[in-house]
Amino acid sequence: MARLSRERVLEAAVALADEAGLDGLSMRRLATELGVVPMALYKHVANKDELLDGIIDTVVGEIDLGPVEGDWRPAVRARILTARAQMLRHPWASGAIESRRNPTPAVLAYMNSVIGLLRTGGFTVDLVHHAIHTLGSRILGFSQELFDDTPADPGAQEAAAHAMKDTFPWLAEMALQVAHDEKSIVGSGCDDQFEFEFALDLLLDGLERLRSAV
Incomplete structure (x- = not known):
């Protein structure tokens, strides 16, 4: 299994939100998806608010802002x-x-x-x-x-x-x-x-x- 990282946590959170919506996104369910205990997530995101900010930045950050x-x-x-x-x-x-x-x-x-x-x-x-x-x-x-x-x-x-x-x-x-x-x-x-x-x-x-x- 790949080592847990902030990037991996956020990618999994985006995927879970895509599947279950924001109401279905919880630290416990995310931990289950990643195969870890919930406390392991808090080494990479401090709380649910930081998780939400992170997945927003993951999605919006993929928009190309190159020179036009x-x-x-x-x-x-x-x-x-x-x-x-x-x-x-x-x-x-x-x-x-x-x-x-x-x-x-x-x-x-x-x-x-x-x-x-x-x-x-x-x-x-x-x-x-x-x-x-x-x-x-x-x-x-x-x-x-x-x-x-x-x-x-x-x-x-x-x-x-x-x-x-x-x-x-x-x-x-x-x-x-x-x-x-x-x-x-x-x-x-x-x-x-x-x-x-x-x-x-x-x-x-x-x-x-x-x-x-x-």
């Missing part, structure tokens, strides 16, 4: 469809992502890559901010809002943004500008009503273009 040449639109579309294909291969993954209070490192890296495609494609930071709200969780291949709009301490938010600058530069740039840019068309921060109308207008404009093409 050409126009931003087909590049972003292809990346999102790749993410969707991954979510469809692992139907439990979207629920797991939604259940986490904070995005995992692989999710942050993925979001950073998409924001980078938009920025290098000519989008302003303000427009990227609204585009991300419009896409919502579709950016990761499923439908739900990505951001937790619960008010948080501005100082803590700014400190967190500065802390991620080296690792996730595009994401940090947007977070810092959104927090302070009073020139934004909605002012600093997020406005739920504006984001809803922004998305609605975009969808309606798209429908009108389709209608006119008939």
Whole structure:
């Protein structure tokens, strides 16, 4: 039998979640699948929360984030469809992502890559901010809002943004500008009503273009 490792534990957990869903994923059942006692798992994952973060990163980390040449639109579309294909291969993954209070490192890296495609494609930071709200969780291949709009301490938010600058530069740039840019068309921060109308207008404009093409 192969030696137990964190990678092996997470691979087995992904396989078990694929088979039984998140409700069927438990440390005891996972240990049985691996042929070990439950306590052996805790050498590699501290608890169920760490296990969930690990399997999310295992799945999202398989999405190709390599450089893309050409126009931003087909590049972003292809990346999102790749993410969707991954979510469809692992139907439990979207629920797991939604259940986490904070995005995992692989999710942050993925979001950073998409924001980078938009920025290098000519989008302003303000427009990227609204585009991300419009896409919502579709950016990761499923439908739900990505951001937790619960008010948080501005100082803590700014400190967190500065802390991620080296690792996730595009994401940090947007977070810092959104927090302070009073020139934004909605002012600093997020406005739920504006984001809803922004998305609605975009969808309606798209429908009108389709209608006119008939």
